Amino acid sequence: MYEGAVQDLIDELGRLPGVGPKSAQRIAFYVLASETEDVTRLAHALTEVKARVRFCEVCGNVAEAERCRICVDPRRDETVLCVVEEPKDVVVIERTREFRGCYHVLGGAINPIDGVGPEDLRIRELMTRLGDGQIEEVIIATDPNIEGEATATYLQRMLRGMGIAVSRLASGLPVGGDLEYADEVTLGRAFEGRRRVSD
Amino acid sequence: MYEGAVQDLIDELGRLPGVGPKSAQRIAFYVLASETEDVTRLAHALTEVKARVRFCEVCGNVAEAERCRICVDPRRDETVLCVVEEPKDVVVIERTREFRGCYHVLGGAINPIDGVGPEDLRIRELMTRLGDGQIEEVIIATDPNIEGEATATYLQRMLRGMGIAVSRLASGLPVGGDLEYADEVTLGRAFEGRRRVSD
Numbered sequence: 429m430y431e432g433a434v435q436d437l438i439d440e441l442g443r444l445p446g447v448g449p450k451s452a453q454r455i456a457f458y459v460l461a462s463e464t465e466d467v468t469r470l471a472h473a474l475t476e477v478k479a480r481v482r483f484c485e486v487c488g489n490v491a492e493a494e495r496c497r498i499c500v501d502p503r504r505d506e507t508v509l510c511v512v513e514e515p516k517d518v519v520v521i522e523r524t525r526e527f528r529g530c531y532h533v534l535g536g537a538i539n540p541i542d543g544v545g546p547e548d549l550r551i552r553e554l555m556t557r558l559g560d561g562q563i564e565e566v567i568i569a570t571d572p573n574i575e576g577e578a579t580a581t582y583l584q585r586m587l588r589g590m591g592i593a594v595s596r597l598a599s600g601l602p603v604g605g606d607l608e609y610a611d612e613v614t615l616g617r618a619f620e621g622r623r624r625v626s627d
Numbered sequence: 628m629y630e631g632a633v634q635d636l637i638d639e640l641g642r643l644p645g646v647g648p649k650s651a652q653r654i655a656f657y658v659l660a661s662e663t664e665d666v667t668r669l670a671h672a673l674t675e676v677k678a679r680v681r682f683c684e685v686c687g688n689v690a691e692a693e694r695c696r697i698c699v700d701p702r703r704d705e706t707v708l709c710v711v712e713e714p715k716d717v718v719v720i721e722r723t724r725e726f727r728g729c730y731h732v733l734g735g736a737i738n739p740i741d742g743v744g745p746e747d748l749r750i751r752e753l754m755t756r757l758g759d760g761q762i763e764e765v766i767i768a769t770d771p772n773i774e775g776e777a778t779a780t781y782l783q784r785m786l787r788g789m790g791i792a793v794s795r796l797a798s799g800l801p802v803g804g805d806l807e808y809a810d811e812v813t814l815g816r817a818f819e820g821r822r823r824v825s826d
Contacts, residue, residue: 430718431691433679437672443665445657451645453715456676458644460689464677466642471670473636477655478663480632490659492630516652519629 434460486557488533488550490515498522498531505529507564511554511583513537513571521569529567532557537575538582544575546582554583558592565593572599633659685756687732687749689714697721697730704728706763710753710782712736712770720768728766731756736774737781743774745781753782757791764792771798 430438434456441452459467483489484496491497498504498518508529512518518531534549557563568583570576580596587594599617601610610618629637633655640651658666682688683695690696697703697717707728711717717730733748756762767782769775779795786793798816800809809817 430714431680431689431696433672433675433691434689437676440669440672443669444654446650446653454645455643457713457715459673459676460680462677467673467677470639470642471673473632473639474658474666474670474673476632477636477658478661478666481630481659490630490633492632497630514656515629516656 483533487531488515488535488553489518489531503528506562508567509554509557509563509565510567510569512569513576513579517569517571527567529565534570534579537570537579539575539578549579551583551586555586558587558590563592565595568594568596572597682732686730687714687734687752688717688730702727705761707766708756708762708764709766709768711768712775712778716768716770726766728764733769733778736769736778738774738777748778750782750785754785757786757789762791764794767793767795771796 437456437459438449438452441447441455442449447455459470480492481490482492484491484499485494486499487496489496489498491499493500505528508527509532510521510527510529511532511534512521513534513536515533518533521527521531532550532554534551534554536544536549538544538546538549558566566583566587568580570579570583584594584596598621599614600621601607601614601618607615636655636658637648637651640646640654641648646654658669679691680689681691683690683698684693685698686695688695688697690698692699704727707726708731709720709726709728710731710733711720712733712735714732717732720726720730731749731753733750733753735743735748737743737745737748757765765782765786767779769778769782783793783795797820798813799820800806800813800817806814
């Protein structure tokens with residue numbers, strides 16, 4: 429045990445995800461050796477995030493106003509909606525510059541083990557958005573894992589018969605990877621989704 | 628890129644040791660989902676450490692006053708000094724409850740690659756402490772790695788001929804380990820330092 433303030437900081441840091449006791453200690457001593465100015469900036473960034481950031485009332489993405497910057501951007505195509513699990517997925521998709529539509533963030537995926545059911549996700553809000561008839565296509569972009577697949581299947585069922593085109597991201601080989609290192613499921617999906625390139 | 632405050636926090640967290648971009652993002656979203664009260668406590672712990680913690684003017688350990696709680700404790704044996712690299716080593720040794728003397732924290736180890744020489748460590752302060760004739764034994768407890776060994780060798784040379792008993796921590800097999808998994812150097816040291824248990 430350290431004296432008061434050092435131990436307090438180690439305890440607080442240890443509560444963060446992915447920060448074990450050793451890392452907490454290492455960070456605490458790093459903080460101790462840092463300039464007061466830098467530490468103040470980190471402390472300020474922490475409190476600012478809680479004070480300024482909220483969730484977009486339309487799509488559920490992180491925002492610093494009632495609506496996020498994507499929802500208020502007039503250049504975005506409001507007829508296409510990409511459904512993702514978390515705000516970080518929006519950032520990943522935005523980085524590709526492939527998608528110019530709008531988003532809907534579910535706030536997680538169906539996970540019975542952790543007790544997350546469809547009613548815990550922003551699915552009701554999605555159905556309300558789809559209700560006004562403006563949206564023509566929904567792209568389901570949940571994670572390619574068990575929870576993400578379960579959520580996608582659930583959404584597909586919900587969206588059936590609404591007159592809205594529903595698509596899912598392609599499964600296949602990651603670009604830049606070796607065939608040799610692909611797992612069988614991915615390789616199987618790549619065969620299944622093969623594209624004809626000539627007659 | 629996220630909107631303002633979230634990205635600011637990710638940037639600040641990413642500067643901490645052992646926190647990569649993915650962890651920074653994960654912690655930022657954890658913070659966003661935490662109670663304001665908890666986040667305030669973490670921010671406060673950060674600034675408090677810089678405001679309240681300093682280094683003991685006697686031994687170099689972390690302290691919240693001019694001297695650390697070990698240096699002001701009258702029950703500690705002031706004739707035995709244990710020399711360590713970092714304040715965290717003090718905590719580790721204190722946990723054993725084997726040592727009742729005082730400490731001297733060097734603030735690192737000799738490391739030519741990182742440009743750390745003897746003059747960057749608190750060796751001059753150590754020599755001054757030893758100068759008053761009160762200390763009878765010095766236990767060198769630097770890390771059992773290249774830098775720690777180099778520092779120990781340097782200290783042994785400095786302390787020669789001062790009429791002070793100098794010792795080093797025993798090298799050998801870790802308690803609870805398997806002989807099979809011991810590396811050759813450790814096993815070699817264990818043979819070298821073998822203790823006779825009967826005639």
